[in-house]
Amino acid sequence: MFIRLQNLSRRFGGVQALRGVSLDLDVGEIHALCGENGAGKSTLIKILCGIVVPDEGSMLVGGVPLAAGDVQARARAGVAVIHQESAAFPDLDAVDNIYVGRELRSRFFGLDRREMERRTRGLLERLGEDFDPRVPLSRRTVAQRQMVALARALSCECRFLIMDEPTAALSRRETETLFRIVGQLRADGVGILYVSHRMEEIYQLADRITVLRDGQFVCTDTPAALPRRMLIQRMVGRDAGERERAPARVEGPGATVLRVRGLTGERFRDVTLDIREGEIVGLAGLVGAGRSEVARAIFGVDPWLAGGVEVAGMPLWPGDVQAAIRAGVALVPEDRQHEGLVLAMTIGENITLAILDTLVSGPFLAGAPEDAAAREMIRQLGIKAPGPGLPAHALSGGNQQKVVLAKWLAARPRVLILDEPTKGVDVGAKAEVYRLVRELAAKGMGVLMISSDLPEVLQLSDRILVMSEGRLRGELPGATATQEEVLALALPDAMGVGHA
Amino acid sequence: MRRLMSALLREREAGLVALIGLLTLAAAGRDPSFLSVQNWRDILVNAAPVMVLACGMMPVIVTGEIDISVGSLTGLLAGLLGVMCSTAQWGWNPVPVTLLILAGGAVAGLGTGALVTFARVPSILATLGLLTALRGVMIWVMRGNQIGDFPPAIRWWGTGTILGLPVLVCVAGGVVAGTGWMAVQTPLGRRLFALGSNPDAARLVGLSEWRLKLFVFGWCGFLTAVATLMLVGKLGVVDASVGRGYELLVVTCAVVGGVSIRGGRGRLRGVVLAVLLMVMIKTVLVFLKLGDEATKWERAIQGGFILLAVVLDHLAERRSADAGGHS
Incomplete structure (x- = not known):
């Protein structure tokens, strides 16, 4: 197991967002994370990224426990994250967006702009994009920003990649490019945690699916063992039928x-x-x-x-x-x-x-x-x-x-x-x-x-x-x-x- | 015309160069001695302390904060400098005093930074308080006196020359070069822009907000001390009004120079040009020979430029928002 999450819990005010969730994530496979709104997916991802500190539980990467809330320790351990497009720096260009926080240095304290720019062009080319990486991201489309986020993740040569709704802003062509890259990464032995609401993507990509509901772990299964109907059932829960209904309306509808x-x-x-x-x-x-x-x-x-x-x-x-x-x-x-x-x-x-x-x-x-x-x-x-x-x-x-x-x-x-x-x-x-x-x-x-x-x-x-x-x-x-x-x-x- | 407009909207530096050129032409047309070396030397010497303060202010604004206490800190440091150096008062050796003033500026800046990052006081409020408080301490330090007997080692900052160039211009040039290098060529500079551009995203990539903010405020305080030495050396006299109003002049220069007050955007060369523009207005008004009353328009014209800059920023933002929406 590359990443081992043990017994993670987190409460926000009166809401128990995560309740004793344990999960094993391996390299070389795509692991999809499913759940309704409020099932605890975002909280789990934020803990994985180190921006939320769990109340309880631990996270091991390669058998070594990671300090909760330390973003850079995760990068060092080879875990990268593709956040949604809101996590871009609109005033910085693509090069800086990709390298900020772990810049390439030249002699003295300077930046090696030329090398960063060269690598950025290479990364964008790999992603099928050919825009000028020196233009501020605020002048790029949402999809291009998403591709820059992907390029950032690729640039760290990580062993595990977390993707949070990566296709939400992409067109069909870009989505296909993304899937091709994701497939390549898996073949190269990179592990991927893939969060998406799009069923089709999950069944096209995932090797395993984990379902969360109300902050709790429900099941982990292969797509074959968890057909679509059953997946939805697991996401919703069993008690769906038992509930109070609105009293049948007596009078007819008005104007x-x-x-x-x-x-x-x-x-x-x-x-x-x-x-x-x-x-x-x-x-x-x-x-x-x-x-x-x-x-x-x-x-x-x-x-x-x-x-x-x-x-x-x-x-x-x-x-x-x-x-x-x-x-x-x-x-x-x-x-x-x-x-x-x-x-x-x-x-x-x-x-x-x-x-x-x-x-x-x-x-x-x-x-x-x-x-x-x-x-x-x-x-x-x-x-x-x-x-x-x-x-x-x-x-x-x-x-x-x-x-x-x-x-x-x-x-x-x-x-x-x-x-x-x-x-x-x-x-x-x-x-x-x-x-x-x-x-x-x-x-x-x-x-x-x-x-x-x-x-x-x-x-x-x-x-x-x-x-x-x-x-x-x-x-x-x-x-x-x-x-x-x-x-x-x-x-x-x-x-x-x-x-x- | 349209293209010219959009170029001016996009490239603030081009607009500033055009304005400086226009003012120069107008003043020189009226009196050719405006183009003399002596006149430009005066303009640069007058601009030098402001230039240094602007180099301190720009990183602060880039991270999305502001420090409006720099004028009062200048005053306080000038007062302390006077009390410590003046032969009539403590009469200390000027070299350790200089070092003490530089360190004091940096510590004061770090203190402001601590208020903002650890006590979580919005910087505009924290420094608004300091604006008044530091001036008050200065008045207490001065005890109503005017101090004029500075030793030559202090006057050197304002009147000396290095290889024929005024020390003021050399120091300002060095500070501009250093700040520009820091902002563009170092990881630190890039991170400041990143933090100002999107603080949430900065957290996601593991940048330390408090370290970066402490640095910008400390840097600003240190450069305020440098500017104080320059100013005192140049004036040769310290009274309770030293540095008064500088905070607004410096913020004006930053905004006119194209630094976004929301953080994340701005270039030092724009700020440098804006400082030149602001400082030369008075000289230009003198050379235009519009009469004694005319020089009183300086502040009004500076204020007009800040309004113009803000409107231009707003227009540019709307244009880029439109472009983003349709692309």
Whole structure:
């Protein structure tokens, strides 16, 4: 065994991201790592790279234990990593991107630029690229940046290579080049840990597949012993069938409140969907599928490039949040600490932030109605706080989320878009958020709920839309859909259909 | 015209050379003695301390930080220098005092760096505090006196010559050459740019953020001490206002010279040209003979350049963002 991971655990705040995972990785083979969002893949990779220190467990390379959190010790031990393209230095050129941190030196303390440049050209040629390596990377395409990252890994002549979603930004031609290189590396005796959501790639490349779920090791098997259906089952878990369903709706669906037609933006394409009054529509998909981007476009935070959005028959303009709010759209963003709440303000001030226009008397804010409105919301939502005067940062995550919900409820929107409404919220508060969302829908609001938590999507949604790589891949009825069905649609399988 | 515009957007140095050329032509057209060796010698001598300070500031900004306390540190070090050297006061030997001042500058810089890296105070706030605090200490050190009796060994920094060239110009030239070599030709320099360009990615390749930042602040403090010796040697007199406003002049030069205030981008030759441009404005205003009032426009013109530089940066960024989006 080249790399031996033993009993790794790591907790982030209230979330146990990794729980006693042990894994053996050998040289000369391609080992695929699979799991849903939140299964612990990224945490495992970060520990492998040395950027996250595990709470427990150890990592041996070639039988020698490595200090946790020492990035350069891994490079010395022959372990290289290809990070996603965000890990590039946009202001540096390809040569510096490849060699920074382990520069080739000439006499004195100087750099051997010429030799680094010569080798860079050689590496890029091997990868089928022939652009000028002396131009800052910010002027290169995303795919070219990814190739530079690959060149960096190749340049260290490593014995083990970790690839985190290496094809996410590549076209078909570049993906084929990448696969050819990966095959060569394996033949040369390099070990590869390959993380990808693309099933086709995994079955084309992998010698072994390891599945993680909820931060725990599930199984390691050969692709032959783990056919696609079974792999998805393992990723989802067995308890998928047993769950509470949304009560069957009694009244028929109301009028359409949100109509989206052919909406196209930088990270999504041709999205068409309808939401009716009183309906909860789940928008499922993997992280990065473009769901939040669609929500932001509908709400007018980002402009869209083509298509249209209508709310109750009224067309909205691209990039106009004010118009969206006037038309009755509300967005509860994923990142409530930064986008949803003003943490330094009181609960009451947060709740009334979106309805200040209605609470004025003359040029001044009317204190009494503001206070009353806030108290009413706190009572309705069961926010656990002594009164509206408490600062928002003093609340727990679940109660903060309720305050964000309250802010938009006070505005009485027609369409409520929730982005990961229970992220970082504990189990008890989750149930309360679910109850609230159902109540809101019952009052006639159309709800579009983005969630990466599959059981949550299944439990709440009347209909489920599944996105993958910027497109809607299908619709499932909420009453009968299973986690396997949703995941099968969410996992991109056509290779090289990058959305960049 | 379009091509010229885009060249100016892309290559800051070309624009600066064009501006310097334009100002020179205008001033020389009015009074040919602007082209005299003596005049250019004066301009270079005036620019020298600023040049050294800019060489200290540039690496700091490249890593995404800023140090706006350099003017006050200059003042404090000048005050200490005066108190230690002045025959009327302590009257120490100027050689160890010089070494002490250089070491003091470096230590002060390291202290700022420690505040930023270990205490995690944003550098703009940490150095804003130091801007006021160091000036206050200086005023206390000076006790309201003006110190003018510096020994020749200190005056040499500002008035001496080496092979006919002013010491000021030689030192500034050496510092520029050294800093330029460090920035472009050494692993250390490349890592500073990498850190400023993408701190997260820098961590992924195993760069040590605190070491690099401690270095840039220490380097900046050391060069501030060098600039102090030059300035005091040149002025021959120290009072409570020495170095006041230098921090803004130096940051202005860096930004006008094309150093991105967000870090990761910038070239020393741009900064050197910007220093020349900023310093020659006053001389040019004198030579244009627009009357006594005209020289009072110096600050306003310098400020105009910083706005122009920021707008140009913004335009260039938008263009490259557009290019990236469609490629």
